[in-house]
Amino acid sequence: MVRIAIDCMGGDHGLTTTIPACLRFLKQYDDVELILVGRQAEVEGALLKKKALEHPRITIRHASEVVEMDEPPAQALRNKKDSSIRVCANLVKDELAAAFVSAGNTGALMAISRFVLKTLDSIDRPAIASALPNQKGKGTLMLDLGANVDCSPEHLFQFAVMGSAFVKGTEGIDRPTVGLLNIGEEVIKGNDVVKKAAELLRASELNFYGNVEGNNIYEGTTDVVVCDGFVGNVALKTSEGLARMLGDVIKTEFKKGLWPKIAAVVAAPVLLRFKKRMDHRRYNGAALLGLKGIVIKSHGSADAYAFFHAIKRAYDAANSNLLESIRVTMAHYVPAVAADTPVEALAETEAKPE
Amino acid sequence: MVRIAIDCMGGDHGLTTTIPACLRFLKQYDDVELILVGRQAEVEGALLKKKALEHPRITIRHASEVVEMDEPPAQALRNKKDSSIRVCANLVKDELAAAFVSAGNTGALMAISRFVLKTLDSIDRPAIASALPNQKGKGTLMLDLGANVDCSPEHLFQFAVMGSAFVKGTEGIDRPTVGLLNIGEEVIKGNDVVKKAAELLRASELNFYGNVEGNNIYEGTTDVVVCDGFVGNVALKTSEGLARMLGDVIKTEFKKGLWPKIAAVVAAPVLLRFKKRMDHRRYNGAALLGLKGIVIKSHGSADAYAFFHAIKRAYDAANSNLLESIRVTMAHYVPAVAADTPVEALAETEAKPE
Numbered sequence: 087m088v089r090i091a092i093d094c095m096g097g098d099h100g101l102t103t104t105i106p107a108c109l110r111f112l113k114q115y116d117d118v119e120l121i122l123v124g125r126q127a128e129v130e131g132a133l134l135k136k137k138a139l140e141h142p143r144i145t146i147r148h149a150s151e152v153v154e155m156d157e158p159p160a161q162a163l164r165n166k167k168d169s170s171i172r173v174c175a176n177l178v179k180d181e182l183a184a185a186f187v188s189a190g191n192t193g194a195l196m197a198i199s200r201f202v203l204k205t206l207d208s209i210d211r212p213a214i215a216s217a218l219p220n221q222k223g224k225g226t227l228m229l230d231l232g233a234n235v236d237c238s239p240e241h242l243f244q245f246a247v248m249g250s251a252f253v254k255g256t257e258g259i260d261r262p263t264v265g266l267l268n269i270g271e272e273v274i275k276g277n278d279v280v281k282k283a284a285e286l287l288r289a290s291e292l293n294f295y296g297n298v299e300g301n302n303i304y305e306g307t308t309d310v311v312v313c314d315g316f317v318g319n320v321a322l323k324t325s326e327g328l329a330r331m332l333g334d335v336i337k338t339e340f341k342k343g344l345w346p347k348i349a350a351v352v353a354a355p356v357l358l359r360f361k362k363r364m365d366h367r368r369y370n371g372a373a374l375l376g377l378k379g380i381v382i383k384s385h386g387s388a389d390a391y392a393f394f395h396a397i398k399r400a401y402d403a404a405n406s407n408l409l410e411s412i413r414v415t416m417a418h419y420v421p422a423v424a425a426d427t428p429v430e431a432l433a434e435t436e437a438k439p440e
Numbered sequence: 441m442v443r444i445a446i447d448c449m450g451g452d453h454g455l456t457t458t459i460p461a462c463l464r465f466l467k468q469y470d471d472v473e474l475i476l477v478g479r480q481a482e483v484e485g486a487l488l489k490k491k492a493l494e495h496p497r498i499t500i501r502h503a504s505e506v507v508e509m510d511e512p513p514a515q516a517l518r519n520k521k522d523s524s525i526r527v528c529a530n531l532v533k534d535e536l537a538a539a540f541v542s543a544g545n546t547g548a549l550m551a552i553s554r555f556v557l558k559t560l561d562s563i564d565r566p567a568i569a570s571a572l573p574n575q576k577g578k579g580t581l582m583l584d585l586g587a588n589v590d591c592s593p594e595h596l597f598q599f600a601v602m603g604s605a606f607v608k609g610t611e612g613i614d615r616p617t618v619g620l621l622n623i624g625e626e627v628i629k630g631n632d633v634v635k636k637a638a639e640l641l642r643a644s645e646l647n648f649y650g651n652v653e654g655n656n657i658y659e660g661t662t663d664v665v666v667c668d669g670f671v672g673n674v675a676l677k678t679s680e681g682l683a684r685m686l687g688d689v690i691k692t693e694f695k696k697g698l699w700p701k702i703a704a705v706v707a708a709p710v711l712l713r714f715k716k717r718m719d720h721r722r723y724n725g726a727a728l729l730g731l732k733g734i735v736i737k738s739h740g741s742a743d744a745y746a747f748f749h750a751i752k753r754a755y756d757a758a759n760s761n762l763l764e765s766i767r768v769t770m771a772h773y774v775p776a777v778a779a780d781t782p783v784e785a786l787a788e789t790e791a792k793p794e
Contacts, residue, residue, distance in 0.1 A: 221685045232623050235631040269586050269673035277589040277670060300677030304685040316631060317674050319623035320667070323654030324675045325682050331575045331658040332686060332718065339714045340707075349707040356700045360693045364686065 087117055088404050090185050090397065091177040094124035094132075095152040095170040097189025098387045101132040104189070107393035109138050111401075118401060119143045121183055123170045125150065149173040152190075155386060159193035163201055171195055175202035178379040184404035185380035187371070187396050189388050195381070196233055196374060203379040206409065208416030211237075212376035213245045213315070214383065215252060217369045218325070220306030225369055227253050227262075228303060228311045232319035233374075239282035242266070242312050243290070246283075247415045248375040249310035250292055255406025256399070257309070265298030265308035267317060279314070291418065329366075371396030373403060376412075380404055441471055442758050444539050444751065445531040448478035448486075449506040449524040451543025452741045455486040458543070461747035463492055465755075472755060473497045475537055477524045479504065503527040506544075509740060513547035517555055525549055529556035532733040538758035539734035541725070541750050543742050549735070550587055550728060557733040560763065562770035565591075566730035567599045567669070568737065569606060571723045572679070574660030579723055581607050581616075582657060582665045586673035587728075593636035596620070596666050597644070600637075601769045602729040603664035604646055609760025610753070611663070619652030619662035621671060633668070645772065683720075725750030727757060730766075734758055 094104040101124070108120050122129050126148040133139045133146075149170040153162040162169060171194060174186035179202050188195050196212065205212055214233045217225030229245050230237070237245075246264045253262040266284055268276040276284075276297065287294040295308045300321060303311050313321070340350040350357075370392035374381040380403045384396035448458040455478070462474050476483050480502040487493045487500075503524040507516040516523060525548060528540035533556050542549050550566065559566055568587045571579030583599050584591070591599075600618045607616040620638055622630040630638075630651070641648040649662045654675060657665050667675070694704040704711075724746035728735040734757045738750035 219685075221688060235623065267674060269589065269670055270677075300674045300679070301681030301684070303678055304681035313674070316623055317671055320621060320654045320671050321674050321678045323624070324657055324678055325654070327655030327658035328679050328682055329686070330655070331573075332683070334575060335717055336714050339710050339717070342710075342713075346710045349703075349710050353694075353703040353707040356693050356696075356703050359696075360690050363689055363693070 087119055088401060089119045089121060089183045090187065090400050090404065091121040091123055091147070091174040091183035092397070093170045093174045093186065093188035093190055094122050094129050095149070095190070096195075096386075097384060097393070098155065099389070101128060103388060103390045103393050105129075105132040105136060105138075106390040107397060108144070109136055109141070110390065110394050111397045112141065112143055115401065119145070121145045121147050121177060123147045123149050123173045123177070123186075125152070147173055147177065153194045153198075155191050157191060157194060159191070159197035162191065162194035163197045169194075169198070171198050172202065175199050175379070175381070178381070179203055185382060185400040187382045187384060187393075187400045189384035189386055189393060189396070191386075192232070192383060195383055199374055199377055199379070199381045203377040203381070205376055206378055206412060206416070208413065209244050209248065209376040211241055211244070212374050213248060214318075214372050215245075215249055215375050216322075216372035218303055218322075219364060219366070219369060220304050222306035223363075224257075224306060226303050226306055226311055227309060228313070228318055228322070229375065230313065230315035230318050231322050231372060232315045234315040236316075237279060237314035239279050239286055242279065242283035242314065243286040244376070244416070246287055246290075246292055246294070246310065246312045248412050249312060251408055251411040251415060252373055252375060252403070252406075253309050255408045255411055256402040259309055261293040262309035263293050263295045263307075264310045264312060265295045265302060267303075267311050267313035267321075268297035268299065270297070270299045283312075291415075367392035368395055371399035373399065378409065380408060441473055442755060443473045443475060443537045444541065444754050444758065445475040445477055445501070445528040445537035446751070447524045447528045447540065447542035447544055448476050448483055449503070450545070450549075450740075451738060451747070452509065453743070455482060457742060457744045457747050459483075459486040459490060460744040461751060462498070463490055463495070464744065464748050465751045466495065466497055469755065473499070475499045475501050475531060477501045477503050477527045477531070477540075479506070501527055501531065507548045507552075509545050511545060511548060513545070513551035516545065516548035517551045523548075523552070525552050526556065529553050529733070529735070532735070533557055539736060539754040541736045541738060541747075541754045543738035543740055543747060543750070545740075546586070546737060549737055553728055553731055553733070553735045557731045557735070560730055560732055560766060560770070562767065563598050563602070563730040565595055565598070566728050567602060568672075568726050569599075569603055569729050570676075570726035572657055572676075573718060573720070573723060574658050576660035577717075578611075578660060580657050580660055580665055581663060582667070582672055582675070583729065584667065584669040584672050585676050585726060586669045588669040590670075591633060591668035593633055593640055596633065596637035596668065597640040598730070598770070599666045600641055600644075600646055600648075600664065602766050603666060605762055605765040605769060606727055606729060606757070606760075607663050609762045609765055610756040613663055615647040616663035617647050617649045617661075618664045618666060619649045619656060621657075621665050621667035621675075622651040622653065624651070624653045637666075645769075721746035722749055725753035727753065732763065734762060
């Protein structure tokens with residue numbers, strides 16, 4: 087039986103998405119127990135509506151506070167000691183849950199998780215990792231997606247170790263290939279950090295493919311793509327923007343006049359199948375890797391279907407040997423890993439606890 | 441009359457695309473003279489085939505050498521003094537042409553242009569700028585797209601000045617809005633370089649919008665988006681990869697079975713219109729900004745239609761007051777601009793001339 091804690095209050099839609107997603111998940115996976123965390127009365131109310139208050143595999147855990155989506159992480163960490171995120175993190179820390187899922191404020195989630203769970207001994211900085219769809223029909227795990235804006239070669243190396251362990255554990259790929267995101271054709275191939283990271287990776291036992299470029303993410307050239315959080319975040323948001331634009335333009339074209347409207351009806355099944363294949367909701371659920379516990383971040387605007395997939399990711403990670411796998415791989419490389427330079431904001435929140 | 445030099449030999453397809461593009465351009469714009477640069481016999485042969493050898497607005501300029509697409513820039517600069525790129529750059533330097541266009545090797549093009557034309561006095565480093573389509577149906581000019589991997593705040597500021605001047609000159613927008621590419625929602629908003637660049641921009645007379653995120657590029661939030669060349673190149677290549685994947689998947693779906701095939705026929709006009717609206721070939725032609733002359737880089741794989749648009753961009757830039765506009769804006773800010781730290785590879789080629 088796998089026990090997963092759910093922050094029911096987080097995200098743009100809170101209980102209206104998290105509760106249906108949880109119930110669906112319980113229906114589909116019978117070896118799971120969920121601990122629903124949030125304001126007890128509200129959670130009970132939402133369950134009652136779905137006639138699921140007495141579900142044998144649901145426990146409710148009261149948390150009196152909710153971190154707002156735009157609340158400064160340091161403030162959430164300092165002032166809201168009974169927030170749903172904090173209670174979830176404590177459940178994982180106390181080993182009452184194998185993982186937790188939240189659609190809440192990313193910064194606060196990272197700061198609280200880091201404070202409560204702590205970073206793995208061999209890892210300097212946690213990273214945010216998420217799968218992006220690729221042409222091979224699988225996912226390319228990309229990290230870091232925004233937790234660390236300035237990275238040393240050692241940090242990128244650690245991201246590679248964590249990404250490999252995650253893909254191995256959740257996708258069952260024995261030796262995932264790792265690509266280092268770089269720029270190609272142009273005059274100067276990469277900056278010093280990337281060049282040194284490539285050396286570390288080449289000398290390691292990881293299955294290092296070499297440099298990859300932005301297009302390789304979607305070509306599925308490697309199982310894992312490693313980059314700093316600034317570059318990763320830009321690549322992710324740029325992709326979101328492009329996909330939205332293309333979607334909007336095609337919708338507009340299918341509405342212009344009678345023939346396009348007929349064409350839209352005729353083509354509907356094809357377009358739906360396309361939409362389904364490319365459905366980003368199936369890739370929802372980013373992992374905060376590098377912590378002493380499994381934390382999955384759902385997109386804030388996720389609907390129930392998307393949130394379901396975030397729970398699935400937590401379930402897969404909980405069933406893998408993730409933390410141990412990272413520990414073992416890192417143990418081989420301890421000498422190569424330099425001391426950490428502190429992450430500005432996160433270090434700040436960690437340095438001034440409570 | 442605007443005189444533009446064309447490197448007829450560059451790109452994956454050389455004369456077979458450049459010549460038809462030139463002839464089409466001459467047909468459409470009657471205030472243009474083109475200087476076709478390349479191996480004389482070959483250029484003449486290609487013109488003869490098109491019955492255009494005697495075109496009154498064409499001059500041929502012999503260049504005995506061609507820079508290979510994968511040739512190291514420093515080698516091309518040192519050894520090929522009669523390459524078509526080099527001859528083009530000399531024509532612009534000697535004011536025999538107002539601009540030149542090449543689909544050749546980007547690194548060599550940048551190195552040779554920089555060596556021959558020199559950088560503008562107030563600019564530390566040239567940058568590569570290109571327009572990307574946006575939801576508003578216009579282009580978002582983005583720079584740098586790969587010439588400079590490590591940038592100081594002053595460099596980013598200079599990119600903003602150059603990008604603004606380019607959009608003003610070519611699009612006729614009086615005070616283009618400028619966005620600084622950054623990461624948003626996550627814990628740490630940007631690195632030090634970006635934060636300081638924002639200060640410089642805020643204090644300037646540029647129409648600074650503030651930070652933008654990757655999605656804003658395609659939303660058309662600002663006319664210009666500024667970033668370092670590493671981030672810009674990754675964003676560009678990631679976009680190319682995503683667009684290709686989506687295109688391939690939709691094509692596959694329309695081929696699966698009888699109904700989709702019928703749907704494809706019915707929807708063809710709509711899909712074509714969509715394709716036309718999103719046609720990246722219309723955005724072909726990146727500007728190497730910051731040089732004492734106008735240089736436009738076409739995509740290496742451009743077809744004649746795409747190359748036509750690169751010539752159009754050179755034409756628009758030649759008709760604008762680009763260099764003067766950059767000079768004037770920079771003159772206001774000279775005190776703020778720090779001394780340059782050398783660009784590794786480019787500086788190298790410049791330091792060891794001939």
